[in-house]
Amino acid sequence: xxxxxxxxxxxxxxxxxxxxxxxxxxxxxxxxxxxxxxxxxxxxxxxxxxxxxxxxxxxxxxxxxxxxxxxxxxxxxxxxxxxxxxxxxxxxxxxxxxxxxxxxxxxxxxxxxxxxxxxxxxxxxxxxxxxxxxxxxxxxxxxxxxxxxxxxxxxxxxxxxxxxxxxxxxxxxxxxxxxxxxxxxxxxxxxxxxxxxxxxxxxxxxxxxxxxxxxxxxxxxxxxxxxxxxxx
Amino acid sequence: xxxxxxxxxxxxxxxxxxxxxxxxxxxxxxxxxxxxxxxxxxxxxxxxxxxxxxxxxxxxxxxxxxxxxxxxxxxxxxxxxxxxxxxxxxxxxxxxxxxxxxxxxxxxxxxxxxxxxxxxxxxxxxxxxxxxxxxxxxxxxxxxxxxxxxxxxxxxxxxxxxxxxxxxxxxxxxxxxxxxxxxxxxxxxxxxxxxxxxxxxxxxxxxxxxxxxxxxxxxxxxxxxxxxxxxxxxxxxxxxxxx
Numbered sequence: 495x496x497x498x499x500x501x502x503x504x505x506x507x508x509x510x511x512x513x514x515x516x517x518x519x520x521x522x523x524x525x526x527x528x529x530x531x532x533x534x535x536x537x538x539x540x541x542x543x544x545x546x547x548x549x550x551x552x553x554x555x556x557x558x559x560x561x562x563x564x565x566x567x568x569x570x571x572x573x574x575x576x577x578x579x580x581x582x583x584x585x586x587x588x589x590x591x592x593x594x595x596x597x598x599x600x601x602x603x604x605x606x607x608x609x610x611x612x613x614x615x616x617x618x619x620x621x622x623x624x625x626x627x628x629x630x631x632x633x634x635x636x637x638x639x640x641x642x643x644x645x646x647x648x649x650x651x652x653x654x655x656x657x658x659x660x661x662x663x664x665x666x667x668x669x670x671x672x673x674x675x676x677x678x679x680x681x682x683x684x685x686x687x688x689x690x691x692x693x694x695x696x697x698x699x700x701x702x703x704x705x706x707x708x709x710x711x712x713x714x715x716x717x718x719x720x721x722x723x724x725x726x
Numbered sequence: 727x728x729x730x731x732x733x734x735x736x737x738x739x740x741x742x743x744x745x746x747x748x749x750x751x752x753x754x755x756x757x758x759x760x761x762x763x764x765x766x767x768x769x770x771x772x773x774x775x776x777x778x779x780x781x782x783x784x785x786x787x788x789x790x791x792x793x794x795x796x797x798x799x800x801x802x803x804x805x806x807x808x809x810x811x812x813x814x815x816x817x818x819x820x821x822x823x824x825x826x827x828x829x830x831x832x833x834x835x836x837x838x839x840x841x842x843x844x845x846x847x848x849x850x851x852x853x854x855x856x857x858x859x860x861x862x863x864x865x866x867x868x869x870x871x872x873x874x875x876x877x878x879x880x881x882x883x884x885x886x887x888x889x890x891x892x893x894x895x896x897x898x899x900x901x902x903x904x905x906x907x908x909x910x911x912x913x914x915x916x917x918x919x920x921x922x923x924x925x926x927x928x929x930x931x932x933x934x935x936x937x938x939x940x941x942x943x944x945x946x947x948x949x950x951x952x953x954x955x956x957x958x959x960x961x962x963x964x965x966x967x968x969x
Binding site for chain 1: 733797800801802803804805806807808809810812813814818894897898899901902904905906907912915916918919920924927928930931934935938
């Protein structure tokens with residue numbers, strides 16, 4: 495038998511479905527933190543994976559002219575595949591899971607990083623290289639002590655672009671339930687939950703800005719010589 | 727190595743199946759929706775972005791804005807913008823032939839098409855040789871003539887390049903609408919993954935890639951037709967000196 499009096503539903507920002515809702519933040523802080531941490535993990539592992547593959551590829555492309563076209567062409571072709579399609583294409587190979595998202599995003603980072611590393615290394619002045627060789631630098635030492643430091647601004651610029659894009663693209667991982675904040679975002683949209691949609695969107699942008707600031711700071715610290723002119 | 731081969735067979739079979747060629751989730755419907763979404767949102771972005779960027783480029787101002795626009799565009803997750811717009815301003819109601827959350831999808835795609843259009847147009851305008859512009863002014867051309875007969879024709883290849891990038895990007899990005907239930911070819915990708923149907927998934931990929939290539943080709947032809955090196959303007963009698 496139904497009760498004759500309608501149960502009193504509590505009047506608060508959650509039941510009114512408001513965009514900004516303190517009750518949501520306090521009651522779901524755990525969910526939001528978990529999603530944010532997963533998002534960060536996905537971004538960092540995919541960019542690091544991209545970097546780990548991009549460095550040898552860029553060095554190969556620099557050494558062998560014939561490989562350059564193949565490497566740049568292939569990575570550019572991968573980059574032009576829509577994110578949703580790339581994730582979907584990887585599913586039969588790497589399964590429905592985190593691996594697919596990380597590898598997919600890693601492939602995108604790869605394109606940006608290979609280009610920037612190659613450009614950075616190419617921009618090292620020939621006379622600087624000559625002097626280092628004249629001073630008796632061996633190839634490996636020349637690369638790590640002279641060329642890479644001089645190419646750092648270009649490499650870091652690539653890392654920034656790759657990282658910021660990865661933060662945005664991670665949300666697409668939601669189709670595999672591994673999209674970090676994207677999972678809550680899509681869930682919030684399908685259930686018409688405004689506070690959740692706004693909170694996760696803002697967190698996404700903040701994460702991108704925060705990571706970008708970290709990378710800018712790292713770049714400043716690693717390349718003090720580029721500031722000397724500005725400071726005077 | 728039979729797996730890839732059988733997949734090709736499966737996808738071919740999928741395309742041959744008559745059931746996949748009619749109805750709300752048939753190839754013509756979803757392909758048409760996708761093409762229409764791309765076309766309309768790119769046109770909206772052009773209508774907003776071209777005049778703005780041409781004006782900024784002509785005045786030689788706002789370069790930082792034009793460049794930063796593309797950086798901001800990269801940082802905003804499209805899924806987030808789509809969600810915010812469909813829950814907020816526009817609602818999730820079907821809109822014309824565009825399906826659920828149609829308005830929100832159109833506006834989101836247009837916003838994402840803006841950065842390449844604005845950045846390229848601005849760069850194209852700003853990179854027109856200043857000496858040429860000065861020479862045109864010295865010949866007594868009015869500002870409007872300098873803009874329409876000198877700067878715009880010289881910047882046209884770069885401007886078209888921007889629109890091309892935008893349109894191809896929109897073909898890709900429009901797949902994401904399907905995550906939130908909008909129409910378009912993304913439907914096949916989402917359903918293919920969700921149901922574990924690889925034939926449907928790969929058919930979707932083939933269709934999206936085909937549409938992207940077709941868009942590229944259309945622009946390549948347009949670029950060649952519109953931005954080919956012009957014959958000397960004087961011979962065609964178009965350049966008239968103002969008193």
